Amino acid sequence: MNADALATLNQHLHAALAALPDETRRLFHGRGRRWPGLEQITVDWMQGVLLVCLFREPAAEELDALKRLLRALGETPAWRSSGARTLLLQHRYLPDSATEALIGEAIEEAVISEGGLRFLLDFGRKQNSGLFLDMRYGRRWVQANAAGKRVLNLFAYTCGFSVAALAGGAEQVVNLDMARAALSRGRDNHRLNDQDLQRVSFLGHELFKSWGKVRKLGPYDLIVIDPPSFQKGSFALTQDYQKILRRLPELLNAGGSVLACVNDPGIGADFLVDGMAREAPALRFVERLENPPEFADIEADGGLKALVFRQDWAPGIPGRSSVESPRPAKAQPRAARRRIIPVYNARS
Template sequence: MHGRGGTFPGLEHLVLDWYPPLLHLICYRPPAEGLPDQLATWLAERLDPQPRGLVLQRRDLPGAPQNLVWGRMSEHSFAIEDGLRYQLHFDRGQNIGFFPDMAVGRRLVRKRAAGRRILNLFAYTCSFSVAALAGGAAQVINLDMSRNALDWGRRNHQLNNLDPRRAGFLAHDLFKSFGKLRRLGPFDLVIADPPDTQGNSFVPERDWPRLLRRLPELLAPGGELLACMAVPRLGRSFLAATIAEHAPFLALIETLRAGEDFPEADPDKGLHLLRCRLPGP
């Protein structure tokens, strides 16, 4: 239930995700008294399998703490999507290791991966890499400045019995790594899914242009960019205009959205994926 999209009046501060047997409720304002309990009890009668626990995340509080507020915790938690498993952790910072709205991106990459060399920028826990290798990618290089996230990503590859020789992991700041990436390339597909502003590591208005201008060094002729954007204050229009200005050599092939599970009142907001191609064979 994607309240943040603004299509459920009065519930704009709530997001509820279902990772059987756990419910994950994210609140951007203090939840109404008793809400988590009522919700869990109501859903226990309607979901199959029955929920066993509800983890509440308070994004309105410093550090966005997560607590089990109903039922009990499973020893290990996973997201399962299209037969692939991704490890979840509810005690390692703001994010739990998996972004459910990116399913559309993972499916696209899996479908188009066969035989391709792929560069996964801002890889986090490498869910794009898992999907790509499941789709037969020749090789995926994952880059993220967080070593912990990449270790988690390695574990996601193991969980799905993917050939470790086909995945590489670089714990580097992207903007200090273009030389190294050029030597590892060229790539048939570059995935770029950066965060919203993250300290000085990534500032969308400053860093999308810097990244886009380096693409000719990284992409093979006919290679593709999958550019992802989910920053509400900027929207799809910012990304499309920035690509047109700083990477005019790319042709926009298609725009994808997160889909009907993630409705948005404003069509420019929410997750957008722009698939673009460099001219070539």
């Protein structure tokens, strides 16, 4: 973070404050590696709160310079006219992801909106605020494709997909995540949107020990898989994702869909396409969802990969998948081999 890099950040922040969106958005995505020296900085607009995340510890003098820049922002006409009231700096590289208020008062919670839906976020108490902004188009897709369907939301976290599914008219949603506190926040998010909790199930279990319960609550018309890259003691993406894929045919109704996601910058879309062809050949690749433009990456496969698959089935045998389903088309862009890219925290 030399002087030139900080000048670039300052320019972006002033431009962003002059044209703030009505809803929560990423304003600066340094982790897309398009601005040298700023690869470990992101800035999010949380509708009154500007959240700056620092993913790698800088030198002491660099941190001081960054803080001076951010504090000075509060003295500018752009800040005063923006409606912003608080600027938080979160040190994501620290074990407790400590957060400090550089402008305004510290704030621990706030309700934000996305696509007309409301979510309760945390600031300063946890590594992640409670909503992954790069998945905005994924939630939009689920909302548009959930009408009348039974939905299984794996690695549900705070149930953003579930909120979107019910908003789209889903008949029933099953949320599974071993983090029960996150599921509790998911209940809060449903209540914020005046949604019927009788149409939602919350399973605070480890997935690989709960297949029987998951299967009993099915079958499903839509399954969402959005796992972490690594979860100590329970999930390692490159080893365990295939175990989920091979279970999909027995969980899906005939013609059911899957939204399968990976957010490891070192793993390309072909990881999912090839894995599905190998483990669940009845599911054919349909499309890869675009990422929001504010998450542009220097490499097309460096950001989120959210792929849609649909299960073919044998005519006359409802709910059974065809073993002769063709190999799915390759996802674009092509990126079959693992690239070595530094990752300091799993999700940005």
